[in-house]
Amino acid sequence: MRTRRSRWIAAPLAVVVALALAGCTQAQLQGYMPSESGLTNHVDRIMGLWTTSWIVLLGVGLITWGLMIWAGIAYRRRRGQSGLPVQLRYHMPFEIFFTIVPVILIAGFFAFTARDQAAIEEPIEDPDYSLTVYGKRWAWDFVYEREGQDPVYFQGLQAQVDPESNQIDAESLPTLYLPTDSSIEITLEARDVAHSFWIVEYLYKKDMLPGLTNHMYFETGSQEGTLTGKCAELCGEYHSQMLFDVELVSPEEYDAYLETLEAAGNVGAIDASINPFTGDDNVDTEADEAFDTTNEGENDR
Structure with missing residues (x-):
């Protein structure tokens, strides 16, 4: 009898859940994350972890809220009642249940998060x-490695604000080029203080710390287009203007862009020599001189 009753409860519940999920939009199914499926080999994994976690937590919340409302109604004071209700001090089954279930939930979240992060x-x-990204107050330098040739580089300035509209001038943003359908390694370095490299649509960010080299690894999908990049670590007065664009282009267009950098004379390796923590305070680069000139009277580097 109990098994039959459980089936009658479980079957309609499963139908309701299936219909609810079937009616979800793609944005809802991916947890409203600002990305697209297949953008990298990690994006789907991250969206899956996020969405599943919210479903589990919402289920726990509904059960908890339901029990609270039920207890408030079932054990409310009735008309004619007075005094305190029967006081219960201990209930071992409930105590064990309320201890074990949170431990299982936390262990489960930890296990799945550790698995995905390891991947x-x-x-x-x-x-x-392979390429190297340098974070600096408050812009970015990009160094593109080339097999059998010297690397080429781009050195950027911080985003400029239009004084009339008080909006960011999109044309002033540094642009990082990435090839589609390719495996990529990005080496991350900081020139001065702690920064954080974040391509928003990739749903993953990585710290850039002075004196410490970090790496990011991923495989791009076939989608081309423009993505949004920014610093995700508060790094000073103009942190909000430490922005960049990401252009996803075909490998052929990527190689063509590197040729334009070579034609412009941006050939050779650059390093973190302007990092104030290296002990050499007299080293500067053309990009930093241009930065100082542009922001003269505003920033003290």
């Missing part, structure tokens, strides 16, 4: 492309 952080032994 995301797994190095790519032989990436198709």
Whole structure:
């Protein structure tokens, strides 16, 4: 009898859940995350962890709220009653239940998060492309490695604000080029203080710390287009203007862009020599001189 009753309860519940999920939009199914499926080999994994976690937590919340409302109604004071209700001090089954269930939930969240993070952080032994990103107050430098040739680079300035509209001038943003359908390794360095490299649509960010080299590994999908990048670590007065664009282009267009950098004379390696923590306070670069000139009277580097 109890088994039959459980089936009558479970079957309609399963139908309701299936219909609810079937009516969800793609944005809802991916937890309203600002990305698209297949953008990298990690994006779907991250969206799956996020959405599943919210479903589990919402279920726990509904059960908890339901029990609270039920207890408030079932054990409310009736007309004619007076005094205190029967006081219960201990109920071991409930105590054990309320201890074990949270432990299981926390352990489950930890296990799935650790599994996905380990997969995301797994190095790519032989990436198709390698590049280095330098964070600096308050802009970015990009160094593109080339097989059998000297690297080429782009040195950017912080985003400029239009004094009339008080809006960011999109044309002033540094642009990082990435090839589609490729495995990529990005080496992350900080020139001065702690920064954080964040391509918003990739749903993952990585710290950039002075004196410490970090890496990001991922495989891009076939989608081309423009993505949003920013610093995700409060790094000073103009942190909000430490922005950049990401252009996803075909490998052919990527190689063509590197050729334009070479034609402009941006050839050779650059390093973190302007990092104030290296002990050499007299080293500067053309990009920093241009930055100082642009922001003269505003910033003290």
